[in-house]
Amino acid sequence: EDSPCAESPPESAGLVKLDDSLEEDLLPAEGGVQQAQDEFFLLEAKRGQEVVLAISNLNAQETEDHFASSQPPVETASSPKTQQKTKGREQAFHCDLCMFTTARAASLNRHVKTHTNERPHECHLCLKAFRTVTLLRNHINTHTGTRPHKCGDCDMAFVTSGELIRHRRYRHTHEKPFKCSTCKYASVEASKLKRHIRSHTGERPYQCHLCSYASKDTHKLKRHMRTHSGEKPYECHVCHARFTQSGTMKIHIVQKHSENVPKYQCPHCATLIARKSDLRVHIHNLHTYKAAGMECRYCPAVFHDRYGLLQHQKTHRSEKKFKCEHCSYTCKEGRRMALHTRTHTGEKPFACLSCSQRFEKKELLSAHVRKCHAASPPAPAVHECPKCRKAFSRWANMRRHAGKCAAAAPGAGGRTQARMWAVPKEPPPHPQEAAAWEAEEASMVRGDQYLGEMTPVNFGETTAGRKDLDGDLTCEMVLSMLNE
DNA sequence: GGAGCATTCGCCCTCTGCTGGATGGGC
DNA sequence: AGCCCATCCAGCAGAGGGCGAATGCTCC
Ligand SMILES: [Zn+2]
Ligand SMILES: [Zn+2]
Ligand SMILES: [Zn+2]
Ligand SMILES: [Zn+2]
Ligand SMILES: [Zn+2]
Numbered sequence: 136e137d138s139p140c141a142e143s144p145p146e147s148a149g150l151v152k153l154d155d156s157l158e159e160d161l162l163p164a165e166g167g168v169q170q171a172q173d174e175f176f177l178l179e180a181k182r183g184q185e186v187v188l189a190i191s192n193l194n195a196q197e198t199e200d201h202f203a204s205s206q207p208p209v210e211t212a213s214s215p216k217t218q219q220k221t222k223g224r225e226q227a228f229h230c231d232l233c234m235f236t237t238a239r240a241a242s243l244n245r246h247v248k249t250h251t252n253e254r255p256h257e258c259h260l261c262l263k264a265f266r267t268v269t270l271l272r273n274h275i276n277t278h279t280g281t282r283p284h285k286c287g288d289c290d291m292a293f294v295t296s297g298e299l300i301r302h303r304r305y306r307h308t309h310e311k312p313f314k315c316s317t318c319k320y321a322s323v324e325a326s327k328l329k330r331h332i333r334s335h336t337g338e339r340p341y342q343c344h345l346c347s348y349a350s351k352d353t354h355k356l357k358r359h360m361r362t363h364s365g366e367k368p369y370e371c372h373v374c375h376a377r378f379t380q381s382g383t384m385k386i387h388i389v390q391k392h393s394e395n396v397p398k399y400q401c402p403h404c405a406t407l408i409a410r411k412s413d414l415r416v417h418i419h420n421l422h423t424y425k426a427a428g429m430e431c432r433y434c435p436a437v438f439h440d441r442y443g444l445l446q447h448q449k450t451h452r453s454e455k456k457f458k459c460e461h462c463s464y465t466c467k468e469g470r471r472m473a474l475h476t477r478t479h480t481g482e483k484p485f486a487c488l489s490c491s492q493r494f495e496k497k498e499l500l501s502a503h504v505r506k507c508h509a510a511s512p513p514a515p516a517v518h519e520c521p522k523c524r525k526a527f528s529r530w531a532n533m534r535r536h537a538g539k540c541a542a543a544a545p546g547a548g549g550r551t552q553a554r555m556w557a558v559p560k561e562p563p564p565h566p567q568e569a570a571a572w573e574a575e576e577a578s579m580v581r582g583d584q585y586l587g588e589m590t591p592v593n594f595g596e597t598t599a600g601r602k603d604l605d606g607d608l609t610c611e612m613v614l615s616m617l618n619e
Numbered sequence: 620g621g622a623g624c625a626t627t628c629g630c631c632c633t634c635t636g637c638t639g640g641a642t643g644g645g646c
Numbered sequence: 647a648g649c650c651c652a653t654c655c656a657g658c659a660g661a662g663g664g665c666g667a668a669t670g671c672t673c674c
Contacts, residue, residue: 297625298665305664320662326627327662334661348659354631355659362658376656382634383656390655406652412636413653420652432646531650532639539638 386410404442421445 282292284299288307293299304310304323311321313328317335322328330352333339339349341356345363350356358380361367367377369384373392378384390396390409398407399414403422408414421442428437429444433451438444461479476482486493517526518533522540527533 294666296623298667302665323663324627326629327664331662350659351661353629355661357630359659379657380659381632383658385633387656408652409654410636412638413655415636417652528640532641535651536639 282294284294284296285292286299286302286307288303291302291306293302301323311323313323313325314321315328315331315335320328320331322331333351339351341351341353342349343356343359343363345360348356348359350359361379367379369378369381370376371378371384371387371392373388376384376387378387396409398409399411400407401414401417401422403418406417408417422440425439425441428439429441430437431444431448431451433448436447438447459476459479461476517528518530519526520533520537520540522537525536525540527536
């Protein structure tokens with residue numbers, strides 16, 4: 136019901152960015168294999184084992200999840216969970232109505248009640264019913280707003296003690312008992328570690344039934360489904376444009392409906408660019424060393440970065456070195472002068488194949504063909520990348536893509552089909568997006584030296600201008616400045 | 620049989636970053 | 647009069663954080 140049309144709650148105020156990620160002194164990869172044994176082992180040895188086993192258990196646990204969940208997102212794994220209760224000699228108790236199995240009769244009895252929906256304890260305020268009085272009491276507390284377990288460090292309060300403990304770990308103590316055995320990630324909840332481990336294994340258990348996409352968690356699949364349904368749940372409250380994701384709308388509002396829009400300053404030229412990723416594109420296209428030199432259009436000078444080339448070419452602006460010997464026409468390019476000379480010589484190199492008329496310029500010929508020999512007018516004009524066969528509506532955009540496509544799949548021989556979500560067989564170590572940032576060849580500028588510096592600059596402003604960008608102005612700070 | 624924990628499920632949020640269509644100015 | 651291309655922009659997927667509630671389990 137509450138359509139997420141409006142702003143996000145000012146939740147991000149207390150956004151403690153990284154800071155305390157001082158990365159300790161744990162040795163990185165090699166020493167980190169077993170780094171998990173620390174004081175936690177002493178306190179909770181049992182859970183420590185679970186954590187260490189997390190990766191190898193993942194598959195079995197996952198199939199269990201599918202059994203347990205009401206609608207399994209993927210039907211593929213009908214793998215048996217037979218082995219799990221074979222530990223004891225006592226026989227297992229099976230539920231007749233579902234796959235539930237347990238070693239204790241009492242547990243089975245309790246479980247069966249979940250099928251019968253037997254809920255003797257009814258709320259007198261909303262008529263909802265519950266299995267036990269504890270659950271009823273907790274429910275009534277949500278009506279009355281009584282949350283007996285209050286946090287001592289903030290003003291939040293909770294119905295159960297477990298919720299309070301978890302809250303304090305998230306917000307105050309930052310205790311993260313579940314540690315990844317292959318990297319430094321740690322989480323408050325086991326499910327978060329499980330989700331994280333999928334980024335190591337590449338496992339994607341949640342398969343879209345309409346396309347080849349599969350995701351690593353349910354929310355991403357749900358979000359993906361909007362690409363099939365066309366649903367756009369988020370609406371800009373100013374111009375009523377709609378968006379598929381909240382973050383996209385947020386960027387829209389900042390960029391279109393607020394003044395003093397934050398910009399990112401290129402560290403190599405005066406260009407200001409609205410989006411950080413576009414600044415990356417800018418740096419990649421204009422400030423990256425190209426082994427093959429590029430020659431100035433007007434003189435023999437050669438450059439290895441496009442920005443230098445463009446700057447240089449501007450210095451030719453007022454020159455007119457080429458003068459037509461038949462008229463007063465002047466220009467600065469020999470190539471262009473050659474075209475002009477045709478107007479005097481009458482040369483018409485472009486012939487129409489249909490009617491043998493000849494034209495002096497290519498544009499004239501194509502205009503003629505359009506007008507006189509228009510067979511099928513529209514011709515949607517699909518341009519295909521020669522390397523990956525992906526189709527583009529515009530030639531220029533295809534070229535832009537093809538340039539990267541070469542670098543992206545160097546040895547693949549040219550058959551990197553569109554973008555397959557089939558589970559990668561050999562999982563990438565840790566597909567951090569920042570990796571794509573590397574320039575393919577020796578770049579004039581080393582990529583990593585920007586990542587920390589690309590802070591937006593607020594301009595058109597008195598003191599917050601571009602000089603005091605001494606590294607500490609984060610995007611969040613700028614945005615909060617804009618909000619008042 | 621509860622009470623009182625722990626564990627799991629489910630939902631929703633934010634931040635991040637790349638991609639390619641669209642646009643507009645320069646040549 | 648077009649082409650090129652740098653930038654704008656929305657689409658969309660990546661990772662992770664936080665909470666409410668159901669379910670499981672152990673002990674009394
Ligand atoms: Zn608190
Ligand atoms: Zn990890
Ligand atoms: Zn799909
Ligand atoms: Zn708007
Ligand atoms: Zn620049």
